[in-house]
Amino acid sequence: MSIIVKEDFYRSHSSLELAQKLLGMELVHETTEGLCSGIIVETEAYLHDDKACHAFGGITPRNRPMFGLAGYAYVYQIYGIHHCFNIVSGSEGYGEAVLIRALEPRLGIEQMQIRRGKTALNDLCSGPGKLVQALGIRKTQSGDSLFDPPLYLRNGNLSSAIHCTTRIGISPGKDENLLYRFYVKGNKFISKP
DNA sequence: GTAGGGATAATCT
């Protein structure tokens, strides 16, 4: 049973609601090397009035996708080496997104192991930079839609409770105490308990 | 198995 999540879904929830509803869904990437996917088990919300949000200082060429319609990808590079994958959320013009922080590997595990250079399952997608590398997502896909192949989400069932806590890697003074991080309680594929 | 520090480049001011 695999139903592609349609654009309506992304637009009928606030960013905070969406961050929680994404848990348990399957993120799928189809490439020429094969299909890879994983269950979303950890997310963080970034809102327009939130100092830690890339869009807080206004629109720039890099963060432009965040100000568009919900249901599109926003990919950026940090620390010179790593990439992070976000799902644009909220209303058009507000600059909000949900950062995907961890996946539970599902399909195409062999391909992910090759791309990551690691074999341990819990070391393939347990972090924002790792899952982007494992799925083979590239920065050029920033701004692409998420309701059609090659990159899309499928509905899934969430069996465990959602845990809510503070976000990771936020500098002091940048709304670091907001409880905008969500993860599946007891799941061993999250980046950090 | 845990803790600490260094790498590295696009982006914006």
Next chain:
DNA sequence: GATTATCCCTACG
């Protein structure tokens, strides 16, 4: 020139 929503290797117990 400052900033950045991380990862990985190494050194210890």
